[in-house]
Amino acid sequence: MSDFWLDLGFRANPYAVRALAPTADGRRLLVGRDDELAALTKRVRNSDLHPVLEGQNGVGKTSLVAVAAYVMSQDFKEGRSQQLFLPLGEPLQMKDDGSELIRDVYFAIAQAFIAHHDDLRAAGRRVPRVDDLETWLNAPTYRSSKGGGVSTPLGGGYATTGTGLNTGSAFTDSGFQTMLRRALQEAFPGNSGGFVGTLDNLELLDTSSSARRVLEEIRDPVLQLPGLRWVLCGARGIARSLANTPRLNGVLADPVDLLPVERRYIESLIDARVHVFSVDESGRANTPVNADGFGYIYDVSNENLRDTFGYAQDFALDHDPAFFLDSSPAEIENSLMAWVDNLAEKSARDVRLQGRMWRLLEDLATAGGTAAPGDHDAYGFNDRTHMRKNVVELERFDLAISSRDEVDGRRRSISLTSKGWLVHFAKKRDLLGQGALDLSMTNESPEV
CATH class of the missing domain: 3.40.50.300 (P-loop containing nucleotide triphosphate hydrolases)
Structure with a gap:
């Protein structure tokens, strides 16, 4: 059995998600x-x-x-x-x-x-x-x-x-x-x-x-x-x-x-990965996900570097080395975009939300993916309890994670998960499963 990364010219996985070493x-x-x-x-x-x-x-x-x-x-x-x-x-x-x-x-x-x-x-x-x-x-x-x-x-x-x-x-x-x-x-x-x-x-x-x-x-x-x-x-x-x-x-x-790495550094980030992990000291290797492709995934994942590396790795391993050796950059990029669409659609298959919950998901994404329980007014809820009920539904489908902090209601303790961002992307791309789509298009319930 061939060594996948070695066949592409890498001595190790260039998209490893583990934290960097003190080296x-x-x-x-x-x-x-x-x-x-x-x-x-x-x-x-x-x-x-x-x-x-x-x-x-x-x-x-x-x-x-x-x-x-x-x-x-x-x-x-x-x-x-x-x-x-x-x-x-x-x-x-x-x-x-x-x-x-x-x-x-x-x-x-x-x-x-x-x-x-x-x-x-x-x-x-x-x-x-x-x-x-x-x-x-x-x-x-x-x-x-x-x-x-x-x-x-x-x-x-x-x-x-x-x-x-x-x-x-x-x-x-x-x-x-x-x-x-x-x-x-x-x-x-x-x-x-x-x-x-x-x-x-x-x-x-x-x-x-x-x-x-x-x-x-x-x-x-x-x-x-x-x-x-x-x-x-x-x-x-x-x-x-x-x-x-x-x-x-x-x-x-x-x-x-600590804010996300700025988008303008993505090309340098990928260049560094290629040079550090390349077998050839000149950095000649066949990169499954180049800077443009990595930037595309980075946007989908809300600039989450760890998730982006994980998706890039999974995309690469879903193909044979020959695909990256024989295909043009445009062909690889089109395949990557289709792969991300498929990943987002699969993530949304089990999601069943009422209209008000979809709106909360979209509002959270628009706000950058985090919120505090004390922000209930900004999200159209009368109080924290009603906001919490909708957040619980997002949590049930692993779209959000939150902590109930009785001490500090201003703490931004509600966050969209990796799956939440993928489902948000699926909704933007009209990739939702039929059941989820039907529910998302229903009339919204009255404000609570």
Whole structure:
């Protein structure tokens, strides 16, 4: 069986949807974000507050943080900065269980000391013993702080230990957090740098009150750690509900809106993908979705970069390599447009909405895809309850997602989903299934 991407001249999938890595390739692939990259690195280096990024899902928040960490590490290595910043590792997902999140953080710190051991030593920083750290992380038991007189995983002199199970309660009692805190202080004294980590998907906690509770729980053991700089990322307006709360005041910076990559950068973005993933160093490869085609999908998906890469990948894999090798750009583009039409029509097949609900879908799309419960007047509803009833129907068909936030009715917690945008596109193109079409053409119910 042939290797699809290799047959087209690529060493790997150029439309991969995963976040960019903190590497040289990641930096080359971060196109159209120079201003945002400069602003984020400035905040990490010069502020005691943790930066907060607000933006729609798929806009590229985690990619920006990863590349910022890489750029700052290179600046130190190449003598442009005296601050040594290093990527902490994979983004950490927000969880409803604060103690579990704390444990994940300390595991990530230990892993970061292992991953960056050589860089830290080369910079003259004190680091824990890697072998002992790996033994602790991989063993079913580990040494706890309860007696025993055995040296800790971070080297002799910090504490004496006994043995405890590698469980949540034993971990909390072990003193391992204290040891890692001291290791961070010694590796990154003063304002000399630190690990850069991402706390991602704040919106997973659903309400701002839940997110506030978890962030307050991790404030001291995580957000106040020396030698550690966090960037918090969220969608659906949740970050703005958190930044100015009393217990987080002086910890989180005011959220910065990360807008979609501007349409004018699409050609450069695709060129970067082709050159980075091409087998031929000159960048000669047969691109299934060129800049024009990618821009077309980008418009359909409401400038959602992750969704656009996903659709481009799926379109490519729905064809044999020979189609892209033998067809003209015009033929490929026509095929792509027909493929998008078919995808949108399939997405709309199970949709059955009354006229008022169709109107809400269209109004949300016209407004950019997000709304707050407090916007009910602007959408023609008498109160939040009646708007909510219609939103629930959109949610039932996976056209929208929302969070019921009893604390902040201004939070833009209602968003169209990827499917919602496809169905919106299908309606514009008159591609709706007969059942959905009949319902969409009925007389609208009276205003509520």
